[in-house]
Every structure is written in C-alpha cells, then in structure tokens.
Amino acid sequence: MSKIVITGASGHFGKATIDFLVKKGVKASQITGLVRDKSKAKDLTAQGVSIKVGDYDNYDSLLDAFRGAEKVLLISGTDLANRSPQHKNVINAAKEAGVTHVLYTSFERKNESADSSMAFLGQAHIETDKALKSSGLNYTIFRNNLYLGVIPMFVGEQVLDSGIFFPAGEGKVAFADRDNLAEAAANVLLGAGHENKEYAMNNVENYTFQTIADELAELTGKDIAYVSPSSEAYSDTLTKTGIPEEFIRMLVSFAEAIKQGEFEVEKSDLELLLGRRPTDLKSYLAKAYASDK
Template sequence: MNTTILVTGATGNFGKLTIDFLLKKGIVPANISALVRDEKKAEDLAAKGINIKVGDYDNYDSLLNAFQGIDKLVLVSGTDLANRTSQQLNAVKAAKEAGVKHILYTSFERKNETETSPIAFLAQSHIATDHAIKASGIKYTIFRNNLYLDVLPMFLGEQVLESGIYFPAGEGKAAYVSRADLAEAAAIVLSSEGHENKEYAMNNIENYAMNDVAQILGTIINKEVPYLNPISEEYAETLKNAGVPGEYIGMFAGFGAAIEQGEFETNSSDLEKLLGRNPKTLADFLKEVYLK
C-alpha cells in the first residue's frame, strides 16, 4: 500500500524543501499533498504533480477535509505567533478525527520550559503542541530543531561586514543547523521506517558563540569582524532608534538572551545519524552568504 504524505505550510521555506527532498528520494508526486492557504502560490508544486489542498490552521473544517486519507502529516509550525497555539491544536484535533496515522512536528530545542524563558512567547506554542500530539494517541515523530543557520544573518544585521556583530548573546553558544539539512532529515524519516513515537535532537555537532561567528566570518572575508555585546536594554533602544518594529526587537532580544543562557547549546544530536553525514558547518554557511 502506498503511504500518503501531507506537508503543511507547503509554500514556505521548510515545507517546499521537504517536498523537494521527498521527490529526490523517489516518493511519487501522487502520494504527496501540499496544504496551502493560497493556491496561486503553489503553482510550481502543482506543476510537479503534487496534490494541492487548500486549508487554513484557523479553519477546522478545511483541515479536516485536507487530512482525509492521509497517513503521515508533516505539521510545520506556523508563523502567526499570537494564534499559533490554538491553530496547531486545531490541526492535531483534525488529524485525529480524520484518522491520520502519524504526525511529524517541527518543534524546537530548549532546556527551560517555564515562563522565565526569554523566549517563552515562542516556546509555549511548541510545548503545547508537543503535549497535544503525544496525548492524541497518534504515532508521532517530534523534531527538536535548533536555531537555523539561516536566521543568523538577521541576528548579525545588514552592516555586519562594515561595523561588526551587534547582538546581546554574551558568550552563549548554539548548535545552529541549516534549514535544508533539517528538511532533508524530515524527508528521510518520512520515507523510512522505525521513527514512531520518537523525539529527535536536531542539532549541529558543534556549538558556536558569537565570538566564533565573528572570527570565522573575519577569516572568510579577510577582515576583522568585531563582536559588540550590548546589554539587552541598550540593544532594544538602538534597534528602536533604527526604526525596527517592536515585535522584532522583542524577538531578537529574546533569542539573544536565550542564547546567552545556553538554551541552544547541546552535546547530543540525532541529525548526523539521520543524514548519514555531518550537517552543514557554520563556516560553509557563512561562505555561501558572504562570499558573493
């Protein structure tokens, strides 16, 4: 029997990459469905033979309809932070009602699950979704994804090559991973057996502090890159004066504090085992972005 797979957030970066890796691994397009809010944005997926299903995390009936006949559901965490908890619990409930056999969820690496976490505003929806999936009785695979290498340029800022790194992360380290590596690992899990009721630590095999980022980047561009480590309040004020929207300031400052507290530093990883190779390094990523 052919396994049917549905990927949510399929026009987003992670969803698209996952579908591409599934196709590369020989999963036929007819067995892959893509959940999208806007069908026009999915024309490239439809051209590949992917089944397009229109649905919205806020619309329970649309989810219930989209999940019919699906064996494996890739629940990609949403971007609407204010409503993400209720949206994702909607998706889990609809999956159970529709008879989905296996949920794979893109969660996140963390140590502190309490309100004292500097990123509690982000963490709560992931934790609630993890719990709901486990309570649903549906087989699950939860990916505890570390920070994306792909978000580093946002932390570093547009002027990093001219004026250095200005970010409140202290000497804290994180095992940054590439989004593409995480998507490939998800596709490997989807297309193989033995991953039921498991949580995977999706981290790089090295942890990097901002000083490491500055040193590696400086070597790549052959120029010293200083690391300026402001206190959180000074950082927030600087960004505010630069016209950065308040919600972004809070998010960046929160991630800086979480990195400083060691939330994303870890010495365990399942990622290289799933990939069968070492994940992309910080140096390789920085070369791709800054050697243009």
C-alpha cells in the same frame, strides 16, 4: 507508498521537504500539500503534487486534506498568538481523518517555564508536543534548533563594515541548516521505526558569536569585531535607528536565551537522520557572504 500530507507546503521548509521526498523516489501524486494561497504553489502543482487550500483555523479544510493520508507533517504555524489551538486543530483533524502518524517541527529548549525569555515562542510548541503525545496517534517530534539562516538577522546587514553588535555574551548555539532539517524530516517520513520519538535536531557543533565574527573575518579578509552590549544599550541603539519596538524585543529575547545557553546542546540526532555530517557554520557563511569577499 503511503500518502503523505505536508502542511505549510508553499513555505521554504514545506517545499524543501517535498523536493527531498520526490528526489528520494516518492511519486509526487502520493504527496498532498496544504496551502493557504494556491497561487504560491504553482511550482508544486507543476511537479504533480496534489494541492489542497486551507489553513489551521479551518477545521473542515484540514479534514478534507487529511482524508486518505497515513502521515502528516505539521509544520509549525507563524501566528504566535493563536498557533497552539491551531496546531490542536491539525492534530484533532488528523485523528478524525484516520491519519496514523503526525510529525511536528517543534524547537530545542531547556527552560519550559513561563518566565523563560523564549516563552513567547516556545509555549505553543510545548503545548503542541503534549497534545501530540496524548492524542493516541503515533508521533515524531523534531526539536529543531535555530536555523543557520537566522544569523544575518542577528548580526545585521552592515556586519562586514561595522562588526557584530548583539547582546548574546559567550552563549553558544548549535545552529542547523534549514534544508538539512527538511531532508531529515523527509528521511523520517520515508523510514520506519520513528514512531513516538523525539529527535534532537541540532548541529554537531555549538558556535558563539565570536566564532561567527572570526569565521567572517577569515572569509572576507576584514576585521570583524564582536561586541556584546547590555540588553538596554542594544535596545537603545536599535531604537535610535528606527527599528520597530516589537522586532527589537524579539531580538533581545533571542539574545538573552542564547546567553543563557538555551540552544547549546550536547546531543544531535541530525547527523544520524541525514546519514552524513550536517552543514557547518563555515560552509554556511561562505555561501551566504560569497559575494561580499
């Protein structure tokens, strides 16, 4: 079995991918996890996973982690302002260390222009995709759609009492389960024939926020309304509740992108890579709101 490095290994996606690799027969000793804080990787150490401390800004730490590895899963960083050069550090270090295949968690999109409402999030992904394709390394790019797990953030903590107030219009999203995406990444790491491929990591259905409201109503027996205000009315309402301006801007940007159809897709490779149908909206909501019935 080839040696695999998972970056961001102490995060949810990284840990889940490692868990799936081990469940599918990879010896933990064949996996290296790159983490910034070793204290957050105690469970990985207990599994027998080799832990390297470093980060995307520390090129030498990347080189050290990647030496002897054949495959690296680059999980996108959270530093929006700096992650493009950080990701390029990973790619360059992987190439110098002799890695042959880099896999990357990118994102689904249609509009790649600078005036896209998702430009703040997407530009680094677009630049990383291009850097990978021109690196000379074998690559696999996962164009991950929005997680099902972000729905509670969009609909708010009081959704079961006050309904959904979110300016997404009739826009649709092929929300995907994060653990499904991690398992699919593990399958690709273990499989063959995935070199120089881009995969559409979307659910097999697209969902509107009206659908989310309807599903929640059926699940809980409550009347759950969906109201799509203007972006301005939405911002004003959230501002009055004391929510930070930066967070409001992010929510408005996502809502606008959803309204414009950025995350509505016709293609999904997720079912193929999983070998089964992905987790659907109803199943996710039933689990997320089970205690609220």
